[in-house]
Amino acid sequence: MAECQPESHKVVKAATAVTAGGSLLVLSGLTLAGTVIALTIATPLLVIFSPVLVPAAITVFLLLSGFLASGGFGVAALTVLSWIYRYVTGRQPPGANQLDQARMKLASKAREMKDKAEQFGQQHVTVFFWV
Numbered sequence: 746m747a748e749c750q751p752e753s754h755k756v757v758k759a760a761t762a763v764t765a766g767g768s769l770l771v772l773s774g775l776t777l778a779g780t781v782i783a784l785t786i787a788t789p790l791l792v793i794f795s796p797v798l799v800p801a802a803i804t805v806f807l808l809l810s811g812f813l814a815s816g817g818f819g820v821a822a823l824t825v826l827s828w829i830y831r832y833v834t835g836r837q838p839p840g841a842n843q844l845d846q847a848r849m850k851l852a853s854k855a856r857e858m859k860d861k862a863e864q865f866g867q868q869h870v871t872v873f874f875w876v
Contacts, residue, residue: 791798831838 828838832841832844
């Protein structure tokens with residue numbers, strides 16, 4: 746159900762939309778023009794200095810990515826150590842109950858496999874002595 750608005754409200758909304766859209770269109774045109782001018786000026790400089798700039802850019806990229814990776818790994822390690830500390834001290838960090846369930850499941854499967862191995866070994870030992 747559409748609301749009945751006076752004609753003046755519709756005109757104001759349309760004028761506002763046209764003004765905002767026109768302003769953004771002008772800004773995008775200015776940005777495009779500035780980018781083209783900057784590339785026109787910078788291209789000869791980039792071509793002249795590319796033997797120096799490319800290895801420098803690669804070096805800076807490798808340094809930054811190395812520092813970011815080491816920082817990320819450090820944060821991950823501190824998070825894991827904090828989680829382990831809370832788990833060991835009994836504070837129940839998130840996911841601790843899932844870890845306990847998985848541990849119990851693994852322990853029960855290990856007991857089953859041990860029992861099966863003992864049964865298998867006893868069967869073969871019995872057969873071996875009869876032969």
